[in-house]
Amino acid sequence: MAESALRVAVAGASGYTGGELTRLLLEHPNAEPVFLSAERHAGKRLGTVHPALRNHPAATGLRLAPLTEMPEVDVVFSCMPTGTAPELAPALAKNSDHLVNLAGDFRLDDTEEVRRRYPATADHPPPGRFVNFVPELADGAPDSAFVSVPGCMAVATVYALQPLFAAALVDARVVVDAKTGSTGGGRTGGEHPAERNGNFRVHKLHGHRHAPEVSQVLGETTGQRPDLQFSAHSLDTPRGIVVTAYTRLLPGRTALDVKRAFGRAYARTPFVRMRNSPRAPHEFPMLKAVVGSNVAEVALSVQEDRCVVVCALDNLLKGAAGQAVQIMNRTVGLDERAGLPSTAVLP
Structure with missing residues (x-):
């Protein structure tokens, strides 16, 4: 060293x-x-x-x-x-x-x-003064020596919603279904493996503490706060988060407007990757494409006025440790990609 x-x-x-x-x-x-x-x-x-x-x-x-x-x-x-x-x-x-x-x-x-x-x-x-810092939503380094990394499900939701609210494309009422792996509960989590294995269950339907984080970050970066229904479920997998956000386009907004908004937001971000025009299920964001990497995948589907956005990331990397290292890199003037993996682990 x-x-x-x-x-x-x-x-x-x-x-x-x-x-x-x-x-x-x-x-x-x-x-x-x-x-x-x-x-x-x-x-x-x-x-x-x-x-x-x-x-x-x-x-x-x-x-x-x-x-x-x-x-x-x-x-x-x-x-x-x-x-x-x-x-x-x-x-x-x-x-x-x-x-x-x-x-x-x-x-x-x-x-x-x-x-x-x-x-x-x-x-x-x-x-x-602690500041919430999402690298893809800010230029340069944090403006404080004290930085908080948003929660893993919160930041996945922010990646799914921020371009829509920044461009004023959708109604404030949003439904978010977040699914998370077992490491989200920490190493001392109390759920027995026998109960988690082969199971899929509700974690928290109302009042999850990541919900106000989403509203706060979107309010700070877009000037709009969503009327958010945020529900979380537990996946039978150690790592990874998949967030699905359901929104309604405002009158006069189109699928092309949505595509352009996401292009502007993420075209040059090294760790948030758009899946353009996915058709088959495996072309959408999924855990096998992101777990083990500091990458968040985002894709959208618009039908008439219904806009659905999917985001997948590794909760321990892009949702926590990797995001923190990315913030450190920005803070001290390093290449924000330094020391961070861009490829997932298979199988």
Whole structure:
């Protein structure tokens, strides 16, 4: 690793997102993970907690440590469970130039929504102004040292809806059906594999906390907030998210208007890829095309005034760790593609 490499810390490195983030950083050409924290696993070797990383040459000397031992770093990623970060964020901010938060804490601006969705956050003001940052919806770097990565289902929904609202093409009333793999519930999720395997079930039909994130991001980037019905279901797969958004075109809007809007939005984005004019089912976004990559696939179908948009992504990569690395790259002036995979894993 070059002497000029970014010194990076991962707070909460024992979970799925923390492990995936560490994997990406171990392969990053311009960054070095110099500190990995995990309270329950403090002192253990990285490869013991994440067997998939134990054969990486740089992982041999890495051990997990208590957060109190964190040195000064250029960037710290907070992958701690939601509700944990608010109390610890000031210490993270003190020892780093940039703080990228991957948990739900600090994503919402509305104080009432924060108190309702994240009560632990409401009693601990953030150490600075956190901004939600979606790379494809902004030029350059975040305008704050404190950045929150939107939730995985939220950002998939934003990719599906943002071009429609930015061009004022659809009615405010939107129905979103989001389907997510088991890693979305974290490494300590309580659902037994025997109940998940071979099953497909409702996760949350109303009141999912990613819904206000979608409204907030769309409001900030388009000036319009959807009247959103957001429902989530659990997939029998470890990774991946498929979002299907159902909308109605406003009078006078056409399928060509929609196609042009999505072309303007994503024609030059390295990690959001449009599937143009798909016809057969396998030509639409699907998990096998994105899992293992930092790519989100988007496709649409318009029939008369009905517009349906589908987005698929890997919840641990483009929905979390990969998105965070992409944000880091933007923040420090690197090529945003640095260290990030563009191809999926098959079979």
